[in-house]
Amino acid sequence: MESVSHQTHYFVPEPSRWPVVGALALFCLGLGAALAVNGVGFGKLSLGLGFAILFYMLFGWFGDVIRESLKGNYHGKEDLSFRWGMGWFIFSEVMFFAAFFGALFYVRTISVPELGNFEHKLLYPDFTAAWPLSTGPGITQRYEAMAAWGLPAINTLILLSSGATLTWAHWGLIQGKRTSLTIGLGMTVLLGALFLGLQAHEYSHAMHELNLTLGSGAYGMTFYMLTGFHGMHVLLGAIILAVVWLRVVRGHFNTEHHFAFEAAAWYWHFVDVVWLLLFTLVYWL
Template identity: 70%
Template sequence: MATHQPDYFVPHPSKWPLVGSFALFFIGLGAALAVNSVGLGGYSLALGFGILLYMLFGWFGDVIRESEGGVYSKRVDLSFRWGMGWFIFSEVMFFAAFFGTLFYLRTISVPELGNMEHKLLWPDFTAVWPTSVAPNGTAPYEVMAPWGLPAWNTLILLTSGVTLTYAHWGMMKNNRTQLKLGLLVTVLLGALFLGLQVYEYAHAWGHMGLTMASGVYGASFYMMTGFHGMHVFIGALMLAVMLLRSNKGHFSAEHHFAFEAAAWYWHFVDVVWLILFVFVYWL
């Protein structure tokens, strides 16, 4: 006889919010000490991140056990979907601020600095993007060409979206082999993307003279691509957890929101990279 699922699930009292508060306290304290060159800053940061990892494993573990235990109703599932949707929207706004900054630099700031009024201050400055004149006291740098490693990374991320969809199709058909194979290839493609981005950074920094101090072009390049790389790492970690759960027999065609949430996030990361490739590398 099927048990009745209430419309709303009320969890038991949890220690994890308090544990998370301690983690954030030590992270904030460590960051403040570290930027002021206080020796205990690094230890406080390490302690904070250690507590944060403990909280993440424990809290998500509780949610997974509750989900697999069948205590979540359709209404609770809907609330999870809304929560993930708003989270991704906040990430859209996060990157929108960066793209807005890039728009301001390219269409307002750089042309303004190149007008006749500013020629007296910076006579060698040319109002073109990417800026080609290094700031005073820094070495010249080269801009990043799009049709090399960035294009390969674009192909890798686009392919990972296809393999993730392949995994999703496998789950909807209850084909566990297709599900696990698609997830495995997607995670490996994400790791390959990150490895190539590290190589790109090392080459740009060591051989092209392109550093964070290379004017507004260098700063915006590393800021935007670096934050995107962090999101790729988080997305690949989420999909790796989905792979581990799939190996344990979790998910079915009717019950798989965690997989869908990770897939939404990964497709969002793909779309952001396409926009980055066009406006940071290509145009």
């Protein structure tokens, strides 16, 4: 890799059509969502068209970036920009989840005890200041809280194992051992898919057998908000790792030039850490 201090220029790509295509996709998505929620038949069609254009844009734009990288257009300055960009992106995700954990903290430690004091007992005599919130007749339907030592514990083990297989794959990449790289990364993708499958089963069990829904008060709301958004991040991370695996199979990376792999690994390890917090604060405590 060319030293940043000796690089004479920063690579500037040719004018691209992809920002215009992306703007069209967002327009169709916004229009379709607005029409669909108001029951207009054309809304779903516009929504589907928006997603199709968005996927087309992502494949095309990312493909251009990959081809530019394979041509050797990226050197020290570009690599540094990519690292800063990924670092700030993960930081924004940290703040995103910090807000959600903050909401959980506020509900559990401030609002629930406040509603259970003597003054509010006059307004809500059936309310019990306990977590998970217990429900009473006339307030909402009864539900059961999620247990920590079932599927959540298994999913924790799965994500921890995926972090280990990803580290093994990274070690294989640095050591030039393509077999370890390919197998380790493939196992990570499969473990991510297994996590999502078990989470879908967990949601089905919670909704149909425990009667735990988004309408189950503050507990149901915070449970699905935190675990659902984390599941979306696992899905995104698994897709990113799958794309990186396909690139590994095609021989796109070597021991010195592999930041796409590193960026995906950073993101996946971040997802692992968030899940450990979720398991502790949402399921266990």
